[in-house]
Amino acid sequence: MRRIVVSAVVLLASAHLFAQGSIGGFGMGGGGAGPGGEVMMFRKDQRAAPINPEFPPVPWQTQTMIATAGVGCEWRITAKAGDVLVAEAESEVFDPALRLIDEKGKMLAENDDRKEGVQTPLLVYRFARDQDVKVIVNSFRAAAGGKFNFRHFIFKSTTAKPGTTELEAPLNAVAEKLGLVGTLVHFKAEKGKTYSISNLQSSNEGDWYDSPVSGAFFGPSGVKSADFVELKNGTERIYPSNLKTIRALKDGDFFVIMPQFVGGQKFRISVNALPVIQGRKDASLNLTIPPRSGVLVSFPVVADDLVETTIKSGKEVINFLEGPEPPEDFAGLQTGVRGEGYWGVEDRFTWFQKRHDSDSVTRAFYGTGEATIIISNRSDKPTEVSVQNSVNLPKFADAQPVDANLPIAESAYYAFESNQNDMMRLRAVATAFRLKLEIIDYKGVVRNSFLDEANNRPGDDLFFPNKEKFILRVSCLGNGGSGNYTLKRDAIPTIPLTVGPKSALQLDGKNFGIYQVELPAKRMAVQVAYRGQLPNVMLLSESGQVMNRRFYQYDDYTLSVFTIDKPGKYRLWIRGGASEVQFKVSEFKPPTIDD
Template sequence: MRTFLVALVALWGAALPSFAQGGMMGGGFGGVSGRPLDTDLTTATSILTPGQQSEWAFTMKEGETIIAAATTTNFDPAIQIVDKEGKVLGENDDVRLGVQDALLVYRFAKAGSYKLLVKAFKGAGGGQFKLTLRRFVATDIKVGARTTSPPGGKSVQFYRFSAEAGQTLLIRNAPELSVFSPTGESVALGSSLQEQVARTLASFRTPAKGDYYLRAVSTRPYAFTVAAARVAPLTLGQAPVARKLGAGGVDIWTFQGTEGDFIRLHAKAEGTMIYAQLAAIPTPDSDDTDTREAIALFEVGEKTEGELVALLRKTGTYELTLAQPLGLETDYTLTTTKTVRGWEQKAPLKETLALGGTDYYAIDGKAGELLRLEGLSEQFDIELELYNLRGEKLTSNDDGGKGRNALLTALLSQTGKYLLRVNCVGNGGSGAYQLQRAPDPVRPLKLGERGIGTLSAEGTEIWSFTGKPSQALILSVRLPDFDTSVRIFGPDGIELAARDQGDSTSTLFGLTFPLEGTYTIWVSSKSGAGKYTLRLIEAD
C-alpha cells in the first residue's frame, strides 16, 4: 500500500498526526491538494476510481472527535469510519434529504488505529471529490453551567453538550464561536434581540436531539454560559402577565398568529430596560425569506422600550423574545392586543396621544379613491402615515397643512383595509389631536387651457382630466425654482408617469392612455412653495 504520511503531515500540519492515505482498494488519491485553514480544519482534493474506494489511516486518542465531509457533483459520496478489524463504527451517505454530500460526526471511545473510507453509494460512479476534516478533543459542559476558558491561552477550544430537539439555546458573553449539530452541520447563530443585546447574547434552535459541539476562538481568558430559554405559550389579547426574568435569562413567548393580525406587544419593566424581538417560527417547508417576510414591524418611540407593533403577513406560529440587555434580574408585565381601532371618516375624531406613543386606525378604501386626511394639533407636531395591509408605507405627511398640521393625500390602488398611523415628529410630544377628512381637492384641467396653482411647503395639488384609450397628449408643467415632483395616475389608481423636477423649472410628458376614464395629475412640493402652471394639449 502506498502511503503519504510524510507529505500529508507537511501539508496538513500537526492537527492530523499519524494520518495516511492509500489505494488499498485501487482508489488512491490520484493527486492531493491540502492546506491548514486553521488549527482544527483540513481540506484535501482526491479522485475516486469508479467501483473502488479511497481510504485514510489515522491514530486517534480516547475521546477525540472528527467531523468529516465528502462533497462532489460527480457521484453520490458515502463516508465510513472503520476500526482495524474493518468493523463499521459510523457511516453517512446523505447530509439530509435532498443533499447527497456525505457528512459524519464520530467520537472515538477508545484510542487506537482507524480508517476513514470514501466511496460511491452502492459503488456507482467516481471522479474528483473534496474531503474536509475537522479533528478535536472537546471538553464536556452542561447547559446552564458557567464555563471558563482553559489555562494556557489556547486560541481554539471545543466544548460538547447535550440538548433536546426544538430547544432554544442562548450563549451569553461568548467569544467568537460556531456550533455544530449532532449530524455535523453548522448551526446558524443569531440573536433574536436588538444589537445591544446581540453583542453579548447569541441564540439558536436545536434541530435534533443529541450532542452539540461549540467551537470557541479567543486568545484571551473568557467565561460563558449555554442556557435554555424559558418558553411559555401566549394568547394575544389575554390579561396582562406579570413575570420575573432571572439574571442572565431570556423569556420566549409563543403564540398563533393569523395573516392580517395587527398586534401590539409591550413588556414593561420598572426601573430598567427590557428588549423585545418578534420572529416567525419556520416550518419544515419554509426558508429564511419566508420567515423574514412574515412580519411587518412599525416604528415605536424611543421612550417605549419593550414595545413592538407589527402586522402579521402569514398564518403560523410566532415567538416573542424578551431579555434584559445586561443580564440583570428584573420584573416585568407583558400586555398584548391584536385589534386596531376603526375610523369611518364620516365625522372628525378627537383623541389624545401619549408621550412618545403612536396611535393606529383602520380605514376602508377603494381602488381609484382619492384619500385626503388632515391631522390637527396645537400641542405637538403631528405626523400622519398611511400603510397597506402588508405593512408597506404608501405615503406620509408632516407639515402639509396649516402651521404644523399634517395633510395626507393618497390615491388608493386597491380596495380593502388601510392603516393610518398618528405620531409626533421626533416621538417626543404628546397631547390632544383631531383627525378629519379634508375636502376633495381635485381641480379640472381642460384640454388646451392653462391651469394655474399655488403650492404650500410640502403641499400637493391635484388636477383631473378625461382620457380615452390610445389617445396621445402632451402635458407641459412650468414651476418656480423649488424642488417639486409631478405624478400622473390612471382611473384605476395605477401610476403612469412620474418625474422629480429638481433644479429644472419646466418639463414635458408624452402620454398615451390605456383606459377610458378620469386621470389625475399630482403636483407636490418637496421643499419650498410658490406658483406653477400646467397645460394639456393634443399630440401631433
C-alpha cells in the same frame, strides 16, 4: 491493475501522518514509507474555507488522493473521549462517500450527500470513549474512482450540561499550532426545542463578567440549514453579542466554537432549553425568569393582525418576537428596511414604535400561526417580567376627529381601513410643531406622505381602489417638536349625474368633481369643454377598476370614449388645475359621412 490501499494514523499529540504501504500518486513526494519510514506533515490550509460554506472556517488538514475504481482509501484514527471529528471529501470525477468504522467493523456514521443537490459528503462525530477507528472514502457507486480531496480536523471538546456549567478550556497544542485559538463546547439538544446560550469569563482578579458568544455553531450533520435556526435576540433594533438563541431541527450533539477561551482559562457557560408559555394576543402575563435563562411566550395570530406588545422588566432582560411564516405568494419588502423614525420591516411582520426606547412595539403580522416572544434574562438573579398584549391600537374613523398631544421625539399611530372604491378627505393641523403624516400599509410600504410647509395643515383628497388596512403615522418633521394636533377624516360624497344633460364645474387646482352615474352596456362618451388648464377625466367601475378609454382633444374640447361591458353604477372623476369646465355624458355615436 495493482490494488492500492492507503491508510493513515493521526496522532493527536503531533498531527503527523504516517503513511503505510505504497502511496503512489499521493502528491507529497511519492515513494513508499513503511513503519519507521519518512514522517510527513499534513498540508494545512490556515482557516481555509471548507467545501461547505455553511460550516465555520477551521484549520483543515487536507490531502489530495487518487482512488482506484472499486477500491476505497482509509485513514486510521486514534481518538480520545470528547474528540470531535469533522471530515469532508470532494471530487470532480466521481461521487464520494464517507464512512466511519470502529475497531470491530461497526458503522458509527456515514454520509453521501451533505444535503439535497450537494454531492460532497460531510461527517461530524463526537467520540464518547477512547477508540481506534477508520475513515473510509470511496465512491457512492463502487465502479467509479479518480482524484479527490479529503479534509478533516479533530477538535478537543468540553461538555456543557443543562443550566450553568463552569469549565476550563482544554489544552490543545495541535489546535494552537494549527492556528485554531479557542474552545469547542458541546451540548445536547432535542428537535423542536429552543436553547439560549450565554457565558461569563473569569478575569485575572477572579471576577466574572459577560463575554460574547461570538463563535460559530454546528450540529449533528454539520449543515447549518438542516441542523438549527439561529434566532435573533433583543428588539428589532438591538442584537446583543453575549447571548445566542437557536432552535434545534434535529436531535443530537451540537457545538459552539468559543474563540476567546484558550487552554487552562476558566469560563461559565449557560445552556438552557426555554419553556413555552401559552398566551393570547389580547392578554397579560406576569413571569419570573430564572438567572441566565429565558422563556418563550406563544400566542396565535392571523394574517393582518395588529398586536401591540408591552414588556416591562429589569435592565438585564431582552426580548425578541418571531412571527409565523407568511404565505408562499407573499411579496413584501426586503427584511431590515427602516422607515424614517421608529418603524421598520422584518421578514414576518412590520413593526412600529412610539420612540426608540419604548417598552411597546406594535406589529402587523404577515402570516397565520403562532407568534413567539423570546424573553431572556442575562443577569445572575431571577427577574420579574410583565407581558401585555393588546389589539386596541387607536382607530382613525370616518367623521370622528382626533384631538391629541404629541410628546417630543415621539410618533403616534392610528389604524384605519379603506373600502373598495373609497374616496377620503384627510385633513390635519398643528400649531406648535411641523406636522408630518404618512400612510403605511401592513407590508411596510409608505403609500403616501403629507407635509404642508407653508400652513402646517397637511392632507389631501384620496382615492382607495381596494379594501385595505393601513397605519397612519403622525410625527414631527425631524422628531424635535411637540404639541397638540387635530386629525379629521371624511368620506367624499358623490354627486348624482344623469346621462344627457350638461353640467358645470369650477376647478381651482385643489378641488375636484366626483359624480355617480348609471350607465348601460354601450359605448359611452364624456365630452368636456374647458377654459383654463386641461382637466383630467377618469371613469371608475363600482369595484374600483379604472376604465380604459379612447381620448381625443380638439383645442379647448376633449372627448373620452369608454366601452361599458356591464351595466351599473359608475363614478366620473374630473380634476386638474384652475379651469371653467362644462361636461356631459352621452351614448357615443360614431360620425358617418352623411353627418
